Every structure is written in structure tokens, then in C-alpha cells.
Amino acid sequence: MRRERLSVVANESVGPYTLLRVARGSLEPGRPGQFFMLEAPGRVLPRPMSLCLAPRAELAFLIDPIGPGTRALCALERGETLQVLGPLGNGFDVEVERPLLVGGGIGIAPLPYLAQQLPGAPAVLGFRSDWHAEAAELVPNAQVCVEPVLVTQLIPDGMDVLACGPEPMLEAVRRVAPAAQLAWEAPMACGYGACYGCAVEIDGQLRRLCVEGPVLHAA
Amino acid sequence: MLLNASGCLDALTAPDVARSLDAFVTKTVTPLPREGNAPARIAETDVGMLNAIGLANPGIDRFLTRNLPQLEKLGVPFWVSVGGFQTDDYADICSRLDDHAVVSAIELNVSCPNVEAPVESATQIVAAARLATRKPLWAKLSPAAPDVGEVAQAAQAAGVDGLSLINTLRGLKLDARTLRPALGPGQGGLSGPALKPIALAAVASCYRATGMPIVGMGGIQTGLDALEFIAAGAQHVALGTVLFADPDAPARIRMELHAAAAEHGWNSYDDAYAVAHEESLSLRTT
Ligand SMILES: Cc1cc2nc3c(=O)[nH]c(=O)nc-3n(C[C@H](O)[C@H](O)[C@H](O)COP(=O)(O)OP(=O)(O)OC[C@H]3O[C@@H](n4cnc5c(N)ncnc54)[C@H](O)[C@@H]3O)c2cc1C
Ligand SMILES: Cc1cc2nc3c(=O)[nH]c(=O)nc-3n(C[C@H](O)[C@H](O)[C@H](O)COP(=O)(O)O)c2cc1C
Ligand code: FES
Numbered sequence: 001m002r003r004e005r006l007s008v009v010a011n012e013s014v015g016p017y018t019l020l021r022v023a024r025g026s027l028e029p030g031r032p033g034q035f036f037m038l039e040a041p042g043r044v045l046p047r048p049m050s051l052c053l054a055p056r057a058e059l060a061f062l063i064d065p066i067g068p069g070t071r072a073l074c075a076l077e078r079g080e081t082l083q084v085l086g087p088l089g090n091g092f093d094v095e096v097e098r099p100l101l102v103g104g105g106i107g108i109a110p111l112p113y114l115a116q117q118l119p120g121a122p123a124v125l126g127f128r129s130d131w132h133a134e135a136a137e138l139v140p141n142a143q144v145c146v147e148p149v150l151v152t153q154l155i156p157d158g159m160d161v162l163a164c165g166p167e168p169m170l171e172a173v174r175r176v177a178p179a180a181q182l183a184w185e186a187p188m189a190c191g192y193g194a195c196y197g198c199a200v201e202i203d204g205q206l207r208r209l210c211v212e213g214p215v216l217h218a219a
Numbered sequence: 220m221l222l223n224a225s226g227c228l229d230a231l232t233a234p235d236v237a238r239s240l241d242a243f244v245t246k247t248v249t250p251l252p253r254e255g256n257a258p259a260r261i262a263e264t265d266v267g268m269l270n271a272i273g274l275a276n277p278g279i280d281r282f283l284t285r286n287l288p289q290l291e292k293l294g295v296p297f298w299v300s301v302g303g304f305q306t307d308d309y310a311d312i313c314s315r316l317d318d319h320a321v322v323s324a325i326e327l328n329v330s331c332p333n334v335e336a337p338v339e340s341a342t343q344i345v346a347a348a349r350l351a352t353r354k355p356l357w358a359k360l361s362p363a364a365p366d367v368g369e370v371a372q373a374a375q376a377a378g379v380d381g382l383s384l385i386n387t388l389r390g391l392k393l394d395a396r397t398l399r400p401a402l403g404p405g406q407g408g409l410s411g412p413a414l415k416p417i418a419l420a421a422v423a424s425c426y427r428a429t430g431m432p433i434v435g436m437g438g439i440q441t442g443l444d445a446l447e448f449i450a451a452g453a454q455h456v457a458l459g460t461v462l463f464a465d466p467d468a469p470a471r472i473r474m475e476l477h478a479a480a481a482e483h484g485w486n487s488y489d490d491a492y493a494v495a496h497e498e499s500l501s502l503r504t505t
Contacts, residue, residue, distance in 0.1 A: 001233070001235070001466065003465070003466060003467055037464075039464070043263060044263055044264075044266060044267060044268055044411050044412065044460065044464065045263045045268060045460075045463055045464055046463075046464050069263070083464075083465070085466065186258060186259075187258070187259050187260070187261050187262065188261075189261045189263075189268060189270075189460075189463040190462070190463035190464075190466075192232065192233055192466060193229050193232030193233060194227060194228045194229055194232070194233060194236075194462055194463060194466075195226075195227065195261065195270070195272070195463055196226070196229075196246070196255060196260070196272045196275050197260045197261030197270060197272065198258075198260075198261075199255060199258055199260060199272075199275065200258060205254065206254045206255055206257075206258075206275070211232060
């Protein structure tokens, strides 16, 4: 577990989202689906973010500014620094035969890095609006749908689904692809097993998502 | 000594962080296993956070058979935090821990929100625990009592060896959009920087009331914060919420603490012990 102060290389708009690029320092990018805890300037707690891309010597995060912490992260400017801890948690298992990447909204965040490790894998992405759908440019081979069309309508049978998105989407994906690997979210204070704040029901028991997940096998 | 605050570190998941402390304090252990509350269990507030973990823990049986041997292997001295819902719960757990030489001390979490009348129940719990174990006993008190110094005196009379100050204070956060509680169970315990002045006041009051050894905690983020707790009358300090943002906080705060003491011309931060009380005396008399 490493934590380091990294400096911002760029903060770029992608539709309503922001791609925060930081110099990597000595941190490892980790496996797709793993996450980092990012210091949110002015806030008490850091915020969990999936690694979106690992350009040379950088780490990049796709951030949806929905509250004080994410807005502070999106407002960072080139040259400013922030503490970053990670990589944390368990990522996707990429040893699958017929991968299909499924993402909804900001849930597409881990998919660009995942796609790099699964070259040629198809993706289906769902968004709330055309503006949000601009983020689809980050994911190769993607078929995009905008509400009211839902991604679950685009999932063919017999695929090894790797999905990230809002909870209702993951529940729906689980129904059509019972063996899918799903990346879940929970409010997290620490990201490394210290607070027991991120408990979710796993195998009928409340367990720490930051330790057991965030990627869980649906079955 | 630098410790963690109970419930703010899992030594088995993050052994390196535990090893950077002088002693590790476990999450509160209760008689029976507890899954804890349904999510959401944490929410950030303006200068702190709320938690409603609900004392999730394996229960004393599994703690003894599974956790204790693993904690022993870590090689860090550790304290066990003990909780319960009636006096006997505390006494039972204390007597079962008493045989385990590896447990350096017991912290009685008598600041559980379920405990109604703090003075009487804290006294009874301490007295019963005192009969059940020879280990050093620390009473963890809540700042919500009308007079925490009075609770501390009662705990001292009942045989406690030191005080841990303070536990969280009850708070509520509403989701700005829905105006419903942000936490699953509704309310939670407030920790972090917002707690610091309240914690300092509790440390100072209990120091004046008892002169006992105190572990000070509540919103410590920097070495200077830690020095203030020592000045208010804490011999030791514990880190809670700061560990969530910064697992390297123990080493950092130790360094900052030495630097802050040196700035006052002290060789050791021990020289700061209770100086706040001398200071206020001279201010009042001049
Ligand atoms: C493992 C993991 C990876 C994540 N990866 C990304 C990512 O790559 N990009 C990204 O933009 N976001 C990601 N998130 C979500 C992000 O961490 C939260 O949006 C952020 O913490 C919100 O902070 P805030 O201060 O902006 O808003 P807050 O004020 O904390 O929250 C605003 C609203 O969102 C809700 N909320 C907050 N956190 C969560 C959560 N974790 N799950 C569900 N609802 C929540 C709150 O209840 C509130 O209604 C991830 C979360 C996890 C657990
Ligand atoms: C997530 C969380 C869990 C906690 N669990 C316990 C617990 O099990 N037993 C206990 O005595 N105190 C518990 N506490 C209280 C802390 O030990 C400490 O008293 C309090 O957080 C104040 O310190 P801080 O501001 O540095 O966090 C918990 C606090 C937090 C934030
Ligand atoms: S986020 Fe703290 S235990 Fe998972």
C-alpha cells in the first residue's frame, strides 16, 4: 500500500465529466477495476476513484462532479498536488474467453484501462444524454445507447460480462448475465479496510467492499 | 505513546500501519458477533465525519480463537476494547482476556450510545471489570455527560487505571437533495477535526478532576494537535479519523510532534504535559 503526493498534469473536460491526469510518481497503476483514494482538497476524507487510464508515467481518473469532493478534484489545476493512495482492492479478472465490457454513466471510468488489457473486446455503454455519451470516445469498440434504451437490452448471450455502473444497472446486468463480474460502489472513508464503513452484503453477510471488492463475481 | 483510536484501524488488514504505532487498540469486542448496521454507515460532514458502524465485530469467542493469535504474531503490543450492553458483559469478557498475557491493557468502551445513565453505569462497569482482571484498565468516556470530570472521578474510585478521551458525539446529516438522513440508521457518531475543542475540554476537565493518565483523542490531524492534547493533560494520544485519509499519519505526526516540542525549547514532548493548566493559573493570577 503506497501513498504519494502527485502533481496534476492536466484536467480535461469529457462531456460533463473531467479527466484528471496526474504524474504517476512511484505508484503502480494496478489491475483494471482497482481504485485509488484521492485527497479531495479542503475535505476531511479522500475519495475513491477507479483508474481510468494509465498513460506513460501518468495515472488518469474520470470524475463526475456530483458533490463537494468530486467538484474539488475537478477544479484542480496543472501543477497543483494531491495525495494519492493505491492501487487498492480487487480488480477484474481478465482471463476470460469472450469478454464484453458493460458500462453505465460514470461507471465507464474503469473501462478504458480494462479495454487496453483486453484488446479488441466489444463494449456496450449506456448514458443519460448525448452530452454524457461524449465519454464513450474513451472506450474502443463501443456500442452506445442513450436512455430510454438500456445497456441490458444490448447484451448478447454467452458473453463474459465485466460491468461497472449504478446499482440498478448492475442488478439488471446480473439478471441477464448471472456470471458477470460487477464493480460495485459504497461510500468509503479509508479504502484499505480500516473503517468498516463500506460494508455491503456479500454472500449473505455484510463485508468490506474495499477489501473483498470492488469487483465481485455476481454468481 | 501513540495509539490508534478504537475502530479506526484493522491491524490484520493493515499490519504496517499498526506497526507504526506504539500500541494497537482493537475495535470494540462484544459478547456476541455483530454484523453492524445496514449501509450507509459513513458520511462526511463539513469538518468531520459521521459513522454508524454499529460495533461490527466477531464477538469474544471468535476474537479469542481467531484474531488474538494473529494479533500476537504481529509483534505490536495491543489493547482490547471491550463493549457490552450490561455490566456482566464487560466482566465476562475481561475475565476471559485476563489469562492472555499478550493483551497489554483493556479499554472499557463505556461510551456506547446504548448506555443510558453514564455516571452510575460507568462506575458499575469499572468496578465489575476491576474484579475480573488484573490488567491495566482504561475507561473510554463520552463527552456527552453533563460533567465528564465527575464521571472520571467515579471511574477512578471504582478502580480504573486511566482514561481514554473522547468517544464520538451523536450527530445527524441530511442528504441535501432528499432531506432524509444520509446514514442508514439515521444518526451517527461525529469524529474528526470538529471534535477537537470538545475533546481538549474533556481532557483538561478530567485531568483536573483526577490527575490520572489519559489517552487523548478527537480530531488529531497534526503533531501540533497532539501537542495540544498533551498540554491539556494527556500522557498519550490516539489517532482516529486522520488514519482514513492518511495511513502514514503515525510517522508524520511523531515527526511533527518532536518538531513542535523543539519549537517550544523542549527536548521531549513529555515536557509539554499539562502545561495548559499552569498557564491558565498564571493568566488568572496576573
Ligand atoms: C471503488 C469506487 C470507485 C469509484 N470510482 C469513481 C470514478 O472513477 N469516477 C467517479 O466520478 N466516481 C467514482 N466513484 C464514486 C465517487 O467516489 C463518489 O462520487 C464521491 O466520493 C462523491 O464525493 P462528493 O464529495 O463529490 O459527493 P458526496 O457529497 O459525498 O455525494 C454526493 C451524492 O452521492 C452519493 N454518494 C457518495 N458516494 C457514493 C458512493 N460511493 N456510492 C453511491 N453513492 C454515493 C451521496 O449519498 C450523495 O447523494 C467510485 C466509488 C467507489 C467506491
Ligand atoms: C468509523 C469509526 C468507528 C469507531 N469505532 C469505535 C469502536 O468500536 N469503539 C470505540 O470505543 N470507539 C470507536 N470509534 C471512536 C474513535 O475511537 C474515537 O474515539 C473518535 O473517532 C474520536 O477520534 P478522531 O476524531 O481522531 O476520530 C470509532 C470512530 C470511527 C470514526
Ligand atoms: S472504506 Fe474503510 S473499510 Fe472499506
